[in-house]
Amino acid sequence: MKTLAFDVYGTLVDPLRISEALRHLVGESAAEIASLWRAKQLEYAFRRGLMRQYADFGRCTADALTFALEASSVSLEDADRQWLLQCYQALEPFADVVPALQSLRHQGIRCVAFSNGPVSDLEALLGHAGVLDLLDDLVSVDEIKTFKPDPAVYNYLVARSGSRHHDCWLVSGNAWDLIGARNAGLNAVWVKRSETALYDPWGGAPDIEVPDLLALAAQLSVQGG
Missing domain, CATH: 3.40.50.1000 (HAD superfamily/HAD-like)
Known part of the structure; x- marks a missing residue:
């Protein structure tokens, strides 16, 4: 078959559509952060696979968000981070x-x-x-x-x-x-x-x-x- x-x-x-949610919190830097978030999400999955240090993709996504925000000098409350991760499960x-x-x-x-x-x-x-x-x-x-x-x-x-x-x-x-x-x-x-x-x-x-x-x-x- x-x-x-x-x-x-x-x-x-489209994972980059998360920029629409990000824009409510970070303004004009939303697209840049969304792109870095996605890149790091994939990188962390690749690295964990090679290292045989598996953690599920949700963990990779959360860790990548932390990196993208810190790299962009953006500080968000835990509630806002959790909201963004929930939005990731509602992409169109x-x-x-x-x-x-x-x-x-x-x-x-x-x-x-x-x-x-x-x-x-x-x-x-x-x-x-x-x-x-x-x-x-x-x-x-x-x-x-x-x-x-x-x-x-x-x-x-x-x-x-x-x-x-x-x-x-x-x-x-x-x-x-x-x-x-x-x-x-x-x-x-x-x-x-x-x-x-x-x-x-x-x-x-x-x-x-x-x-x-x-x-x-x-x-x-x-x-x-």
């Missing part, structure tokens, strides 16, 4: 996500979320975004206690989905994630949401490149799934 595994942060929802989906998933499900394609986030966080986030019921499963790296792009997490995805490596497609807006998937023998769909986005010059090009998920759904429909 063909499986489409959708990365969550950066593919189904990209506009194409719901109609694209509806189309893919109508085509009979198995669609799962595949994320660094723990299942409880994914349930809250994707439930709020209105996409939880459009997914066949939620696959989290938390279940094997390491992070993307460790090959173990992509192999776990294949096993969990009941698919085979050559029938399993990672759909992501994050090039590093796709390179990790290709390294483990999966197929890669790059959602290039920005014309200025660059794909890493190593690790192999993606198998498919689309500007959004609706374009992917249309392409698969023409190909017969």
